[in-house]
Amino acid sequence: MTTPPVDPVVEKLQALIRIPTVSHRDPGRVDTAAFDAFGAELARQFPLLHERLELTRIDTHGLLFHWAGRSAERPVVLMAHLDVVPVEEDAPWQHPPFGAEIHDGAIWGRGTLDDKGQLVAICAAVEALLADDFIPAQDLWLSFGCNEEVSGPAAPLAVEELTRRGVRPWFVMDEGGAIAAEAFPGVAAPIGVVGVTEKGVTSIELRVDGRGGHASTPAKNGPTVRIAKAIARLDAQQMAASIPDPTIELLRRIAPHGSTLLRPLMANAARLRPVLTRALIAAGSEPAAMTRTSFAITTLSGSPALNVIASTATAGVNIRIMVGDTVAGVLEHVRRTVDDDRVQISVVEENEPSPISPYDGDEAFTLLEDTIAEVFPDAIPSPYVMMAATDSRFFTSICSRVYRFAPFRMTKAQRESIHSYDEHLGIDAFVDGVRWYQRLIERIPA
Secondary structure, rough: OOOOOHHHHHHHHHHOOOOOEOOOOOOOHHHHHHHHHHHHHHHOHHHHHHHOOOEEEEEEEEEEEEEEEEEEEEEEEEEOOOEEEEOOOOOOOOOOOOOEEEEEOOOEEOOOOOHHHHHHHHHHHHHHHHOOOOOEEEEEEEEEEHHHOOOOHHHHHHHHHHHOOOOOOOOEEEEEEEEEEEOOOOOOOEEEEEEEEEEEEEEEEEEEEEEOOOOOOOOOOOOOHHHHHHHHHHHHHOOOOOOOOHHHHHHHHHHHHOOOHHHHHOOOOOOOHHHHHHHHHHHHHHHOOOOEEEEEEEEEEEOOOEEEOOEEEEEEEEEEEEOOOOOOHHHHHHHHOOOOOOEEEEEEEEEOOOOOOOOOOOOOHHHHHHHHHHHOOOOOOEEEEEOOOOOOHHHHHHHOOEEEEEEEOHHHHHHHHHOOOOOOOEEEHHHHHHHHHHHHHHOOOO
């Protein structure tokens, strides 16, 4: 039995998945040789892109390509990032995370979805158009960050470079939504969700200091107990929930595809916000995250030994701030909820929610919708609020139209594999994504 040939564009993605470009907050832990190898392999896989487009190096390994179009009046920026998160040693991957193996019609590996699949799809689309001597109607910029996963400086530096050149993009498009299956209870059709805003990302550390000592003589309310109480209160006392306008529009659009029970509720979402808010919270973690600021307790530390009482206990909290809330309001909620003067609260990073980009009848958003409808005719294009953070949040300072969308079909299980184990991208889905980018570039109006 012969193995069917692999599409050359798939082989390009495999080659780049195999290079472990892992980001770390500590620059000393970054394998710069891997990032060097990625840059060299990208140039080998996409020679026309590197020969015909102007390349500016950004930060350590970021890339900013400029493709001159017939006009520079309304430039477009397409974004992706080449770094990935680490792989946990004990995570039960079915296939090696950097093996880029093909199984069950999919490419398996860290970065297939976040975000090398998108980067390679962009490059493959551009390479194919260059081979046909195509010239885009508007200037096209490709901004590929190298430290997105640690909120590094590459994206802000790319914005600085574009500003220095006087570039004010017509629209920017980065990773984000997808052709999402099983995205909403009672809706069978996939939803082509395009992020028109994203939650703000703020991280804090809770810390309690104490005397410590021998575990045989514990005192009441030591550092670890106080930290445990603080995070239990935060987990129990959520901020007020509400549904922002992009989510109302999402519900309105999917209403005709919903179940008989939910259809009238979604169709009248604007009038029934309180009822729908409660319904989304009850529907599970993914829908619930669409309604409010979320608090995730991500790191904990205490004593280094089982028989030692901790002299310092800490907890890291990652907060995703909903549109309408603010960093200041969130920090006040934390202080009020923890309600313990012994618990020190320090801000590690802070970002407000991004402005909402236009979507209703807007020409740029309509271009994205129409391209989704052409390549994915069964999908329902819709705006939504992006839950995770992207490099594109830095581009809102130079562009009022910042969108977040990955043109790949993804199941719920695939979405759950991002930053987890068994990350994989269907081969057909990847090829469709390349075609989507090609049609998007071809459709950009003069």
